[in-house]
Amino acid sequence: MNFPSNIFTxxxxxxxxxxEGLTEILGFKPKKLHVxxxxxxxRSANIRDKDGNAMNYERLxxxxxxxxxxxxxxxxxxxxxxxxxxxxxxxxxxxVSRKHLNELGKDLGLLxxxxxxxxxxxxxxxxxxNVFEALVGAVYLDRGYKYCERFINKRVIAxxxxxxxxxxxxxxxxxxxxxxxxxxxxxxxxxxYEDAGNDAIKHFAVKLAIGGNIVAKARATSKKKAxxxxxxxxxxxxxxxxxxx
Amino acid sequence: MNFPSNIFTxxxxxxxxxxEGLTEILGFKPKKLHVxxxxxxxRSANIRDKDGNAMNYERLxxxxxxxxxxxxxxxxxxxxxxxxxxxxxxxxxxxVSRKHLNELGKDLGLLxxxxxxxxxxxxxxxxxxNVFEALVGAVYLDRGYKYCERFINKRVIAxxxxxxxxxxxxxxxxxxxxxxxxxxxxxxxxxxYEDAGNDAIKHFAVKLAIGGNIVAKARATSKKKAxxxxxxxxxxxxxxxxxxx
Numbered sequence: 335m336n337f338p339s340n341i342f343t344x345x346x347x348x349x350x351x352x353x354e355g356l357t358e359i360l361g362f363k364p365k366k367l368h369v370x371x372x373x374x375x376x377r378s379a380n381i382r383d384k385d386g387n388a389m390n391y392e393r394l395x396x397x398x399x400x401x402x403x404x405x406x407x408x409x410x411x412x413x414x415x416x417x418x419x420x421x422x423x424x425x426x427x428x429x430v431s432r433k434h435l436n437e438l439g440k441d442l443g444l445l446x447x448x449x450x451x452x453x454x455x456x457x458x459x460x461x462x463x464n465v466f467e468a469l470v471g472a473v474y475l476d477r478g479y480k481y482c483e484r485f486i487n488k489r490v491i492a493x494x495x496x497x498x499x500x501x502x503x504x505x506x507x508x509x510x511x512x513x514x515x516x517x518x519x520x521x522x523x524x525x526x527y528e529d530a531g532n533d534a535i536k537h538f539a540v541k542l543a544i545g546g547n548i549v550a551k552a553r554a555t556s557k558k559k560a561x562x563x564x565x566x567x568x569x570x571x572x573x574x575x576x577x578x579x
Numbered sequence: 580m581n582f583p584s585n586i587f588t589x590x591x592x593x594x595x596x597x598x599e600g601l602t603e604i605l606g607f608k609p610k611k612l613h614v615x616x617x618x619x620x621x622r623s624a625n626i627r628d629k630d631g632n633a634m635n636y637e638r639l640x641x642x643x644x645x646x647x648x649x650x651x652x653x654x655x656x657x658x659x660x661x662x663x664x665x666x667x668x669x670x671x672x673x674x675v676s677r678k679h680l681n682e683l684g685k686d687l688g689l690l691x692x693x694x695x696x697x698x699x700x701x702x703x704x705x706x707x708x709n710v711f712e713a714l715v716g717a718v719y720l721d722r723g724y725k726y727c728e729r730f731i732n733k734r735v736i737a738x739x740x741x742x743x744x745x746x747x748x749x750x751x752x753x754x755x756x757x758x759x760x761x762x763x764x765x766x767x768x769x770x771x772y773e774d775a776g777n778d779a780i781k782h783f784a785v786k787l788a789i790g791g792n793i794v795a796k797a798r799a800t801s802k803k804k805a806x807x808x809x810x811x812x813x814x815x816x817x818x819x820x821x822x823x824x
Binding site: 383385387396403407408411415416417418419422423471474475 | 628630632637638641645646648649652653656661662668716719720
């Protein structure tokens with residue numbers, strides 16, 4: 335196979351980089367690195383294992399898709415005791431939508447690790463979500479259910495899932511904050527700056543000041559998300575003053 | 580609520596029976612009995628919890644359906660390394676088909692425990708499969724992932740899943756055995772008898788004799804299944820003689 339920097343034949347140094355990047359994304363150390371490598375191989379790379387079976391992320395994607403759905407189902411079941419089966423199904427679809435997963439995979443910079451013969455610029459957006467699902471499948475195989483649940487909590491539920499927003503009750507916390515400030519004739523200011531910290535992934539930090547006082551801080555992988563997160567925090571902090579709208 | 584023998588207001592004696600029946604079905608002791616009770620409440624029973632939320636098996640069915648799919652996905656992933664994503668998806672659909680799950684729930688006698696206002700005879704076949712899925716959800720909540728996987732292995736994979744049969748490569752092991760006996764001019768005989776053993780569920784046992792010698796025994800919840808299972812065992816025992824067809 336004449337394939338440059340093939341992750342299956344890579345050197346210790348490249349493995350080390352892969353291991354480090356992966357640890358950052360997962361939040362724990364991977365054990366069986368070869369399982370994760372598979373999660374990043376596009377079918378165009380045309381790699382086969384010693385038994386001649388195609389080796390790419392599609393089978394892991396099948397597994398991860400199912401696992402992701404299950405963890406989200408359990409989360410929703412426990413989180414929304416008043417939601418019936420139809421509600422739970424609808425909410426789960428929103429959380430695991432293509433759009434959502436693509437955004438997530440893009441934020442994590444998963445494409446960086448992908449092996450393919452096709453130039454990466456030729457891929458559509460779905461590659462991000464597909465690889466993310468494959469990664470979930472790899473975690474499940476490598477470390478089992480508990481770690482898989484932990485990974486999904488860290489990378490999907492905690493940063494992305496807001497039941498009220500999903501229900502469409504709140505479109506944007508930022509707009510709620512702006513509206514409130516205008517009504518109250520208070521100044522507001524979002525100070526956003528790049529803050530990578532020790533993360534391999536680019537992060538943005540934001541400080542939200544209202545009437546000259548910093549009321550909330552947040553950090554996320556995009557400016558928009560960091561602002562939204564800080565606004566949400568401010569919203570809950572100010573909720574008594576603002577009244578529940 | 581004027582509902583006779585309501586499992587939520589039942590006496591210790593009825594709870595004891597439910598516990599025993601459940602332990603038999605699960606293969607382990609349930610811990611939180613109230614979680615399992617919910618798995619057997621049809622919406623027509625119109626039961627609500629203290630917060631006014633509808634209490635029936637539909638939410639658990641949502642959870643169990645997802646969990647079942649995940650366990651089957653993992654099983655197929657590991658069992659069929661040569662199957663691509665399309666193959667795995669197709670096989671999973673066959674295993675968790677309505678027809679299949681209804682048969683399974685019926686064999687386990689789940690309807691016996693169902694609470695409803697509708698006469699049980701009015702239910703369609705889907706009640707069996709729906710309640711089975713809800714039961715999977717209950718196991719997941721009560722005992723976690725590992726027990727859930729164990730339960731599905733015991734009640735779905737071990738007794739029902741035969742990859743070759745699902746692929747349509749083998750229609751019936753019984754017919755293979757009969758065909759072989761006729762070619763070889765050997766007599767064959769299936770001796771079936773009812774054999775409940777200590778099980779709450781009715782079982783059948785079968786002895787398969789070829790040329791006067793017992794070559795396989797099996798036990799299952801229907802005559803047909805017991806015969807098929809004994810034939811499969813005989814098939815593998817005789818495979819060298821029969822050749823792979």
